[in-house]
Amino acid sequence: MTEGYAEQLLLTLKRAASVLKAKGVPFALAGSYAAWAHGGHTSEHDVDFLIKHEDLEEITTALGEAGFRIEQPPEDWLIKAYDGEQLVDLIYRPIEIPVTDQTLADASVMNVGPISIPVLSATQLMVHKLLTFDQHNCDFARGLPLARSLREKIDWGRVQQDTEKSPYAAAFLVLVEKLGLAPAEQLRGGDGGQATTTTA
Numbered sequence: 001m002t003e004g005y006a007e008q009l010l011l012t013l014k015r016a017a018s019v020l021k022a023k024g025v026p027f028a029l030a031g032s033y034a035a036w037a038h039g040g041h042t043s044e045h046d047v048d049f050l051i052k053h054e055d056l057e058e059i060t061t062a063l064g065e066a067g068f069r070i071e072q073p074p075e076d077w078l079i080k081a082y083d084g085e086q087l088v089d090l091i092y093r094p095i096e097i098p099v100t101d102q103t104l105a106d107a108s109v110m111n112v113g114p115i116s117i118p119v120l121s122a123t124q125l126m127v128h129k130l131l132t133f134d135q136h137n138c139d140f141a142r143g144l145p146l147a148r149s150l151r152e153k154i155d156w157g158r159v160q161q162d163t164e165k166s167p168y169a170a171a172f173l174v175l176v177e178k179l180g181l182a183p184a185e186q187l188r189g190g191d192g193g194q195a196t197t198t199t200a
Helices: 004-021 029-038 053-065 103-105 122-130 143-152 154-163 169-177
Strands: 025-032 046-051 068-073 078-083 088-090 107-112 115-120
Touching: 004 053, 004 078, 004 115, 004 154, 025 029, 025 103, 025 107, 029 107, 029 115, 029 122, 029 143, 046 053, 053 068, 053 078, 053 088, 053 122, 068 088, 103 122, 107 154, 122 143, 122 154, 122 169, 143 169, 154 169
Parallel strands: 025 115, 046 088
Antiparallel strands: 025 046, 068 078, 078 088, 107 115
16 A cells, blocks of 8 residues: 555545544444554555444435445445545444444544544454454464554453354464464463553
């Protein structure tokens, strides 16, 4: 991602978030920009917001009125909003689990560039990343930068609990333990300890 595009994408994030804040609908920044806000690896090619499905029509109408181009992709778990060439994904069912008030409660308000918005917790970002792994899509190299850069902010015991049905997540957790990124006592049911909170 070029520097110019990154700057434009950050402006798009601000524009879209300002619309959502003005409407008063609950939302949370997710994906690579949320990781970046926590101090992790840099953003990639788009902006991801988690929203509730029942707010989708209100949100897309507001974004459309603000000049965003709304598109319905073949996938049935998100809507795309374009600000020129910059893309915002409005996700209402990540990892096949609908976004709820409880999902959005696992966020805290943080400064993201020029705006303060709710950002999904590092723990939940890791959970979402691990639950995308399956037999057709299991590239651990996509999860390691997140684990390495945010390891002190992640509650690994909770990650293990929330991904316990996935053998791919279990294998990844063995790897991060062996690499020294996750405390063994958390992953082995020790104190289930809370992750250390640091300032991004």
